[in-house]
Amino acid sequence: MQECSNFRWSSDCAGKESAEKSTRDKSAREKNSGEKSKTILHGGDIFTASRRYGIPVNQWIDLSTGINPDPYPVRDIPSTAFQSLPYESPEFLEQASAYYGNASLLPVCGTQMAIQALPYCLPSAPVLIPEIGYQEHAAQWIKSGAEVSRYPSFDVQVCRRWIEQRINENSRCHLVIINPNNPTGLRFSPEQLKQWAERLDQGGFLIVDEAFMDLTPGDSVLSHHFSSNMIVLRSFGKFFGLAGLRLGFVFAQEAILRRLREHCGVWTVNGPAQAIAAEAFADTAWQQNARERIAIAAEYTESLMRPIVDRMEPLQRIREGLFSSYLVKTDVALEAQNFLAQKGILVRVVDVDESYSLLRTGLLNPEHMHKCQRVEQAASTFTLSFEEDRR
Ligand SMILES: Cc1ncc(COP(=O)(O)O)c(C=O)c1O
Numbered sequence: 001m002q003e004c005s006n007f008r009w010s011s012d013c014a015g016k017e018s019a020e021k022s023t024r025d026k027s028a029r030e031k032n033s034g035e036k037s038k039t040i041l042h043g044g045d046i047f048t049a050s051r052r053y054g055i056p057v058n059q060w061i062d063l064s065t066g067i068n069p070d071p072y073p074v075r076d077i078p079s080t081a082f083q084s085l086p087y088e089s090p091e092f093l094e095q096a097s098a099y100y101g102n103a104s105l106l107p108v109c110g111t112q113m114a115i116q117a118l119p120y121c122l123p124s125a126p127v128l129i130p131e132i133g134y135q136e137h138a139a140q141w142i143k144s145g146a147e148v149s150r151y152p153s154f155d156v157q158v159c160r161r162w163i164e165q166r167i168n169e170n171s172r173c174h175l176v177i178i179n180p181n182n183p184t185g186l187r188f189s190p191e192q193l194k195q196w197a198e199r200l201d202q203g204g205f206l207i208v209d210e211a212f213m214d215l216t217p218g219d220s221v222l223s224h225h226f227s228s229n230m231i232v233l234r235s236f237g238k239f240f241g242l243a244g245l246r247l248g249f250v251f252a253q254e255a256i257l258r259r260l261r262e263h264c265g266v267w268t269v270n271g272p273a274q275a276i277a278a279e280a281f282a283d284t285a286w287q288q289n290a291r292e293r294i295a296i297a298a299e300y301t302e303s304l305m306r307p308i309v310d311r312m313e314p315l316q317r318i319r320e321g322l323f324s325s326y327l328v329k330t331d332v333a334l335e336a337q338n339f340l341a342q343k344g345i346l347v348r349v350v351d352v353d354e355s356y357s358l359l360r361t362g363l364l365n366p367e368h369m370h371k372c373q374r375v376e377q378a379a380s381t382f383t384l385s386f387e388e389d390r391r
Pocket of ligand 1: 109110111112113134178182209211212234235236237243246247248
């Protein structure tokens with residue numbers, strides 16, 4: 001178990017510390033401008049897993065991210081894309097605007113770049129951020145010295161009540177919503193988000209992280225519910241399965257885009273990324289097919305994992321298109337993670353509180369038969385240590 005704990009610590013340390021902190025001192029946390037930012041390591045770190053478990057990199061099955069395992073096929077890239085300086089090509093910008101249904105955009109090398117820049121490009125104000133969710137939002141605002149409050153991010157009603165109360169108390173704040181939330185699956189309607197944006201006072205912005213919105217584009221705020229004080233982030237790598245390309249988009253009013261552009265500098269998106277994305281955005285047939293294939297892959301992966309999940313007796317099962325999360329006792333989640341890692345299968349554990357965690361799994365491509373068989377076989381031999389003790 002020792003190895004497992006270390007490994008979990010390395011991949012989720014920020015979430016853990018945040019959860020511990022939340023139980024230690026809630027009121028201090030609400031005024032945590034003095035809180036130190038933490039180093040966050042993310043899912044998909046096969047190199048670290050390989051070192052920890054002594055299994056070669058090419059033998060791992062990575063279920064620790066929410067990236068489409070059936071990526072957009074990269075065809076021939078014109079050599080000019082490599083040779084020329086990567087000014088934003090009109091075709092790339094037009095295709096992106098058409099795909100997202102909004103032309104007030106700035107391309108960046110992954111939305112992570114925008115998450116890092118935003119605290120320095122918006123007016124100073126308190127920031128409301130989900131307690132559980134992509135931890136970089138909280139980390140970057142805390143690092144900038146902002147006053148950060150964390151809101152409950154599992155239950156829609158509880159979360160809504162919390163946010164409304166805070167906006168009633170002080171409407172001059174920034175509100176960060178990850179929609180849908182990774183890893184809790186929490187979702188809000190575009191109408192609800194627009195209403196919150198309208199209730200924030202001048203200088204208060206609603207930041208909507210739509211990294212996982214491509215499967216349900218009708219729920220995006222971008223085409224019909226966009227407001228001038230919204231900042232919307234769209235990640236290219238997840239749905240298109242090309243996270244290594246490092247591409248994302250920020251949508252905002254012109255003044256904010258200008259500040260972000262100045263902050264991030266020129267040539268943030270390389271030429272090959274622009275060429276591939278322009279083609280992928282125009283390929284509506286691939287997109288439609290990908291949505292269907294992802295639904296099949298999610299169902300299939302869930303069925304392969306079911307023997308493990310059932311044994312863990314989760315309090316909640318969440319399926320969110322490109323990932324599934326299971327709310328289980330932390331020791332059980334860690335045991336399952338360690339068991340799978342010893343077989344070269346990487347899953348993610350995200351701490352929720354002092355007793356519970358989310359075990360999160362990405363998708364397997366059903367066409368990768370050998371990988372599927374390995375997961376199926378691992379799942380069929382999984383038992384928890386307390387079950388073995390009983391024998
Ligand atoms: C919710 C969410 N937002 C943003 C990101 C950053 O993604 P990228 O920088 O690849 O666009 C991630 C990465 O996992 C994420 O889960």
